[in-house]
Every structure is written in structure tokens, then in C-alpha cells.
Amino acid sequence: MNNISIIMIAHNQKEILISQIKQLCTFHNVALNSIIIVDNYSSDGLNEFLKSQNQINYIICDEKLEGFSTILNTCISEFIDSDNDILILDPNSFLLPGTLYNISNALNPDKGIFAIAPQDINKCHCNINSFADALDYVNNNIQNNVTLSKIIMPENDTILLSHKLFTKDTPFDSKIMSNKLCYTDFFIKNILKDQFTYIATNVYQYYTGNYHSYYDTEHIINNDTYNIRKKWHMNYINTAPSINLVNMINESPDRKLNILEIGCDCGATLLKIKEIYHNANLYGIDINPISANIASHLASVKVANIEDSVEIWNDIKFDYILFGDVLEHLHDPSKVINNCHHILKERGKIISNIPNLMHYSVLHELIDGHFEYTDTGLLDKTHIHFFTCDEIIKMYKNNNFQIIAMNACNLPTSLSEDDTDFINILTKLSSHKNPNLFKAFQYITLAEKKD
Numbered sequence: 151m152n153n154i155s156i157i158m159i160a161h162n163q164k165e166i167l168i169s170q171i172k173q174l175c176t177f178h179n180v181a182l183n184s185i186i187i188v189d190n191y192s193s194d195g196l197n198e199f200l201k202s203q204n205q206i207n208y209i210i211c212d213e214k215l216e217g218f219s220t221i222l223n224t225c226i227s228e229f230i231d232s233d234n235d236i237l238i239l240d241p242n243s244f245l246l247p248g249t250l251y252n253i254s255n256a257l258n259p260d261k262g263i264f265a266i267a268p269q270d271i272n273k274c275h276c277n278i279n280s281f282a283d284a285l286d287y288v289n290n291n292i293q294n295n296v297t298l299s300k301i302i303m304p305e306n307d308t309i310l311l312s313h314k315l316f317t318k319d320t321p322f323d324s325k326i327m328s329n330k331l332c333y334t335d336f337f338i339k340n341i342l343k344d345q346f347t348y349i350a351t352n353v354y355q356y357y358t359g360n361y362h363s364y365y366d367t368e369h370i371i372n373n374d375t376y377n378i379r380k381k382w383h384m385n386y387i388n389t390a391p392s393i394n395l396v397n398m399i400n401e402s403p404d405r406k407l408n409i410l411e412i413g414c415d416c417g418a419t420l421l422k423i424k425e426i427y428h429n430a431n432l433y434g435i436d437i438n439p440i441s442a443n444i445a446s447h448l449a450s451v452k453v454a455n456i457e458d459s460v461e462i463w464n465d466i467k468f469d470y471i472l473f474g475d476v477l478e479h480l481h482d483p484s485k486v487i488n489n490c491h492h493i494l495k496e497r498g499k500i501i502s503n504i505p506n507l508m509h510y511s512v513l514h515e516l517i518d519g520h521f522e523y524t525d526t527g528l529l530d531k532t533h534i535h536f537f538t539c540d541e542i543i544k545m546y547k548n549n550n551f552q553i554i555a556m557n558a559c560n561l562p563t564s565l566s567e568d569d570t571d572f573i574n575i576l577t578k579l580s581s582h583k584n585p586n587l588f589k590a591f592q593y594i595t596l597a598e599k600k601d
Contacts, residue, residue, distance in 0.1 A: 151254045154310070155230045156180065156237045159188045159221055159329075161364045163241045164196040170241060171206070178250045182206050186229050190364075191215040217327035218365065223320050233313050240307035242359030244281060246271065246288045250310075252296050252353045259314040264340060265347040267304035271354035284356040291352075298348040299425035300448065302389040302418050303337040308355055315345060323381070328365035331374040334387055338416065341447050383440055386526070388415045391422035392474045394559055394594045398501045399470060403427055407469045410434070410493070412456050413476035417445030424449075435462060457481060460489045467495045473502040478533045488549040494599045500551065502595050506558075507536040510573050510588040528591070542593055551597040558590035565589075 156174065160167050167187060174180040182205035189196045189210045200208040207229050209221070222238070230236060235257060237250070245268065253266040271284050278284050307329055315321065326332045337347055365371075379385060396419060401407060407430040411420055414434030423430055432449035435456055436442040445451040452462050457480055471490050477483040490500060505528050512528055515521065523531035537545075539556075546553050565573070577585045 151251060152257070152313075153231070153234045154180075154184065154237050154250070154254060155234045156185045156239055157188070157222065157225050158185070158239050158241050159190055159218065159307075160192065160196060160241045161190045161215070162192045162194045162196070164192065164194045164199055166241050166358070167196065168199070170239070170244065173244055177247045178245060180250075186225050188216075188221050188225065190221065215364070217324065217332075218329040219322035219326050219332040220324045222322045222332070223324060226316060226321065232316070235313050236311045236316075238307055238309050238311065240357070240359065242357055243306055243308040244284075244356045244358070245308075246284055246354045246356060248288065249353050249355065253310045253350050256296060256298060256348075256350060257310060257312050259312045259345075262344060262346050263298065263348055264312045264315050264345040265309055265337070266298065267301070267309045267347070267349050268353045268355040269349060269351060270305065270357045272357055274354070278356075281356050281358075284354065288354060296353055297351045299351065300346055300421050301349050302341070302416060302421065303333050303347060304349070306357060306359070306361060307333070309333075309347070315340065323377075325377045326374050327370050328374045329363055330365070331371075331378055334389055335378060335381070337389070338382070338387060338444055341416075341444055344447060384438060385532075387441070389418055391419040392503060393422070394557070394592075395419055395472050395474050395501050395503055396422050396426065398555065398594060398596045399423065399427070401427065401469075404429060407431065408433070408466055408495075409470045409472065410468045411472040411474065412460070413437075413474060413479075414445050414449070414451060415441050417448040417451065419472065419474060420445070420449045433463065433466070433468070435460075456486055456489075460486065460493055463493075466493070467498070468493055469495055469498055471498070471500050473500065473504075475503050475505070477502055477504055478530075478535050478537065481534055483535050484545050484549060487545060487551065491550070491599060496599070496601065498599045499554070500546075500595075500597045500599075502542075502597075503559075503592055504537050504542055504595070505530075505533075505592050506538060506587075506590045508538040508587055509591055510569060510576065513576060513588070514572060537593075539587055539590070539593060542595060546595070546597045550600045552600055553595060553597045555594075555596040557594045558586055559592040559594055560589050561591050 186207040191211050197210045249268050256266055271278050322332055323335050326335055407427055409430050410433040412435050414436050420432045434445050434449050434451035435454045437455050439453045442451050442453045454462050480486055509528055523529050573585050573588045576588050
């Protein structure tokens with residue numbers, strides 16, 4: 151196990167940081183002088199606590215909230231030896247026994263493993279309701295079968311980074327302030343160098359936060375988004391897989407599959423498929439050469455406009471073709487669906503994710519005369535085609551596909567009383583008499599090619 155320096159950046163998290171220090175020493179035998187804590191403009195007395203410590207390294211930002219990137223660069227240059235690996239530890243993330251040892255041993259830059267994140271035990275096991283439950287689970291389940299799956303970036307800030315990622319150049323872009331977009335930029339940059347990030351299965355953290363960041367203010371996000379777009383020449387960078395698409399694939403995990411994602415972006419969904427279906431051959435098409443270049447380091451990806459042709463690989467037939475938020479951007483989506491017949495195997499399938507124009511929020515604005523396009527969402531300004539449930543069914547039927555499954559995906563927020571009343575009125579006016587048609591934000595559809 152290599153020497154590890156631990157960085158924790160906190161904003162009004164004094165009590166949880168004190169608990170973190172105790173856990174690190176108790177469960178992971180961490181020396182206090184290997185810990186660096188940054189008080190990022192707190193008002194809960196964290197700075198007084200840090201000043202009372204004589205072994206922990208610390209930085210106090212008492213004038214303003216400092217950028218995540220700037221803080222990391224300062225910690226690395228001021229406190230960390232060049233041959234030390236670095237654990238960036240989210241203050242809300244408690245590493246369970248054995249986790250630090252296991253991810254450190256699995257880190258192997260010579261094999262392309264430059265960064266590793268542990269799994270969130272809360273999401274892996276639904277019966278974990280407390281830290282005590284998490285400890286009981288880990289203590290009663292030996293973590294010998296640790297496996298690694300490639301990801302674009304971790305879900306929260308906790309990640310172990312190899313010292314070989316850091317050169318004399320400043321590793322994190324100081325123009326980017328928020329933690330999420332700092333990581334997006336950093337890990338995408340690493341992919342282009344074939345320096346990959348993995349998640350370790352059966353190696354756990356217990357996460358106590360809510361995945362919202364104190365950097366999530368309109369000013370910071372807008373400024374960071376501008377800088378990301380200017381740097382990468384992409385409207386947005388999608389680093390999270392489309393779980394709804396992946397869950398529609400129902401095959402034996404060992405089966406050899408050919409899977410094509412049209413509009414694969416940076417490859418996050420393809421990576422998630424590979425995590426489940428290890429023998430799958432992954433292919434992708436994207437019209438954006440920059441995102442396609444990123445994804446090409448993760449799968450077989452080509453730049454193409456699928457409205458010109460879908461026959462990019464002449465000798466390959468596919469078991470599945472995925473369209474994740476793509477068909478609404480096409481001039482003739484029906485023609486593209488029809489063209490897929492030529493590249494699908496017998497009984498091959500299409501999985502699509504399509505927004506629902508019939509959503510109550512659109513209709514609410516429409517009856518007041520508003521149909522305002524936005525940067526993202528149901529009225530994304532790049533949408534060319536609009537769909538309802540009936541139109542999706544008709545598109546597949548007209549092109550000789552049989553719909554096997556169709557699931558509505560609703561927004562996680564609860565409906566207000568006014569929204570519920572509005573939906574009830576729409577339902578009475580509609581011939582469908584089905585309120586779910588107005589609640590569905592998107593439709594996830596699995597359709598099979600007919601002979």
C-alpha cells in the first residue's frame with residue numbers, strides 16, 4: 151500500500167469532520183499528519199477547532215468561498231509529496247473498514263488504473279439505514295471478491311488518485327469553481343490520456359449527504375458552465391449513464407452481445423452496460439467529434455450523422471441499438487428507425503428514451519400562449535421533432551417494430567395541489583382519460599424487429 155495523503159474540503163461541517171478524523175484513525179490506521187483539512191469559509195467554529203490541532207495540516211479560507219479546483223491545487227503543491235497517492239474524501243463519505251486498503255492495493259497506473267472510487271453502500275443494499283448497519287454488513291461479509299468497473303467520474307467527491315496523474319502542470323483548472331465541473335473537466339482530460347477511473351465493487355463508503363453542493367448556486371454554475379463550454383466546445387458533457395436505457399436490456403450477464411448506442415456522447419452509458427455485460431462488444435456513433443473522441447477511448451466509436459446512414463460498420467449486426475434522447479433531434483426519426491432494420495440481428499431490438507410533449511408543464515404554459523425554448527428539458531432549443539405516447543407507438547408500428555415494453559419516467563418532484571387539479575382537468579377533457587399521460591416526462595421504449 152502506497153503512502154496516501156488525504157484531503158477534505160469542508161463548509162460548515164465541523165461535527166462530521168471530527169467524526170471523520172476518528173473513523174480514519176480507528177478503521178484505517180491513518181496518521182494525523184497525512185490529513186489536510188480545508189475550512190472553506192465556514193461559520194460553525196471549524197477554524198477554531200483546526201487551530202487547536204497540532205498534527206493535522208489545514209488551510210482556512212476566511213475571506214470568501216474558494217474554488218474547489220484552486221483549493222486542490224494549493225493542497226497538492228503545499229502539503230503533498232510527489233510520490234504520495236491522494237485520497238480526496240467527501241466529508242459526508244465515511245470509508246468502511248477495509249476500503250482504503252483495498253482501493254489502494256487495486257490502484258495500478260501501469261495497467262491504466264489511475265483512480266478508484268468505492269461504492270456507496272446505501273445504494274447497493276436497501277437494508278442499510280445507518281452507519282451501524284453498514285458496519286455490520288461489512289464485518290459479516292468478507293471483501294475478497296473486489297472487482298473494478300470503468301467509469302467516467304465518481305458520483306460524489308470521494309476518489310483515490312494515483313500520484314502519477316500529477317505532473318508539474320496544475321492538475322485542476324482554476325477557472326472552474328464547483329466540485330462537479332472541476333471533476334468533469336479533470337476526468338475527461340484523463341480519459342483522453344488513457345488514464346482511467348474505476349469504481350470498486352464490494353468496497354464501500356457510507357454516504358450521509360444529499361449529493362447537493364454548496365457550490366450549486368446560479369452564479370457559480372452559470373460561470374463554470376460557460377468555461378466548460380468554451381474549453382470543450384460542447385453544450386454540456388454527460389458523465390452519468392442513462393440507467394433507464396440500461397435496465398431495458400434483459401439478457402444473461404455472460405451473453406456475447408453487440409450493442410450500438412447512437413448519440414453516445416462521452417460513453418457513460420456504454421461503460422455501464424460493460425459493467426453488467428462483460429462480454430458485450432460496444433459501439434457508438436456521435437455527431438460531435440469531440441465527444442466521439444472521448445468515447446472512442448472507452449469503446450469503438452465513430453463520428454457520423456445517422457440521418458445520412460446507420461450502416462457505419464458494414465460487417466456487424468447488432469442485438470440492441472440505443473437512442474438516448476436522440477430521436478427528437480432528428481429531421482426524420484421515422485426513417486432512421488426504419489433504416490435500423492438493416493443493421494439489427496433477427497429479433498434485434500431498439501431501446502429509446504423520448505421526451506413527452508404532452509407533459510402537463512408544457513400544456514400549462516401553452517394555454518397561456520407560451521412555447522418558450524430552453525437550453526435543456528422538454529423544450530430544448532435543439533429539438534426538431536416532438537412526441538407523445540401515441541406518436542411513439544405509431545412510429546414503431548409504421549416501421550415494422552413491435553413494442554415489447556414502454557415505461558413512463560416521471561420527474562422526482564412531488565406534484566403541487568394546483569398541478570394535480572390541472573392534470574385532473576386535462577384528463578377529463580382528453581379522450582384517453584389517463585392522467586399518467588400528462589405526468590410522464592419521458593417514455594422508455596423497448597421495440598423488437600419483426601421478421
